Amino acid sequence: MPINYYIFLSIALFCIGIVGVLTRRNAIIIFMCVELMLNAVNLLLVAFSKMHYLAKAATDVNTTAGSDGQLFVFFIMVVAAAEVSVGLAIIVMMYRNIHSVDVNFLNRLKH
Amino acid sequence: MNITHVLFWFLSVLALFSALMVITSRNPVHSVLWLIVTFFSISGHYILLNAQFLAIVNIIVYAGAIMVLFLFVIMLMNLNKSTEPKKNRWLQVAGGLAGGCLLLVLVAALRDTEIKGKIAQVNDGNIGLIKNLGKELFSTYVVPFEISSILFLSAMVGAVVIGKKE
Numbered sequence: 001m002p003i004n005y006y007i008f009l010s011i012a013l014f015c016i017g018i019v020g021v022l023t024r025r026n027a028i029i030i031f032m033c034v035e036l037m038l039n040a041v042n043l044l045l046v047a048f049s050k051m052h053y054l055a056k057a058a059t060d061v062n063t064t065a066g067s068d069g070q071l072f073v074f075f076i077m078v079v080a081a082a083e084v085s086v087g088l089a090i091i092v093m094m095y096r097n098i099h100s101v102d103v104n105f106l107n108r109l110k111h
Numbered sequence: 112m113n114i115t116h117v118l119f120w121f122l123s124v125l126a127l128f129s130a131l132m133v134i135t136s137r138n139p140v141h142s143v144l145w146l147i148v149t150f151f152s153i154s155g156h157y158i159l160l161n162a163q164f165l166a167i168v169n170i171i172v173y174a175g176a177i178m179v180l181f182l183f184v185i186m187l188m189n190l191n192k193s194t195e196p197k198k199n200r201w202l203q204v205a206g207g208l209a210g211g212c213l214l215l216v217l218v219a220a221l222r223d224t225e226i227k228g229k230i231a232q233v234n235d236g237n238i239g240l241i242k243n244l245g246k247e248l249f250s251t252y253v254v255p256f257e258i259s260s261i262l263f264l265s266a267m268v269g270a271v272v273i274g275k276k277e
Contacts, residue, residue: 008221081172088180
């Protein structure tokens with residue numbers, strides 16, 4: 001499968017995530033759009049890893065080229081899981097204080 | 112047009128459609144469910160690329176753990192009705208326009224890259240199997256692996272401290 005297709009699919013998913021972050025007001029949905037962007041990047045990393053592996057496997061049969069990319073995806077998932085647990089705790093605390101998850105109410109730093 | 116191509120296009124269309132439904136549906140619970148569909152189709156892409164370990168981890172961690180956490184928080188706060196007030200129309204148009212411009216710029220910039228003709232290997236290659244990735248993870252990347260356990264511990268402590276009353 002040509003690498004172009006994966007690049008454009010990832011760009012489209014990433015831009016959908018960005019539009020979601022810019023247009024929605026619900027903090028939880030903004031957070032979900034961030035996860036969507038992370039997943040777009042993960043998909044592109046895996047595709048590039050397989051591209052790199054195919055280029056190297058022509059000369060060396062049991063090469064491990066490209067496993068770095070997949071391990072980066074693994075670490076991105078680890079960081080995303082930690083981020084979600086802390087972020088949702090922050091959203092719960094915000095809901096407890098202002099009884100809403102609308103990010104437009106969170107402009108108190110202005111005053 | 113063999114079965115791999117058909118699967119690729121089906122999974123791509125499914126991923127894009129469900130991602131669009133995530134940002135357009137008014138009910139947060141529907142957004143979460145559509146996001147789960149997106150994650151499953153991305154896992155299908157991983158299986159197509161023969162990255163089996165990441166496909167399983169994606170389903171277990173994202174669709175299994177993180178999305179349940181989201182759903183739990185939404186149900187806890189009783190947000191499962193469309194209470195979101197209408198946003199300023201122009202802000203929505205501007206957001207969509209900004210995202211569309213980014214899409215346009217990225218596609219235009221990457222349309223003629225030098226890696227254009229390269230192929231990403233599908234259906235073959237044992238780089239993504241658990242055996243190979245595990246060897247690499249526990250030899251070259253053992254220090255980041257251990258550090259990520261400390262990250263998890265600190266995230267857990269942070270979540271408990273933030274979520275605690277008083």
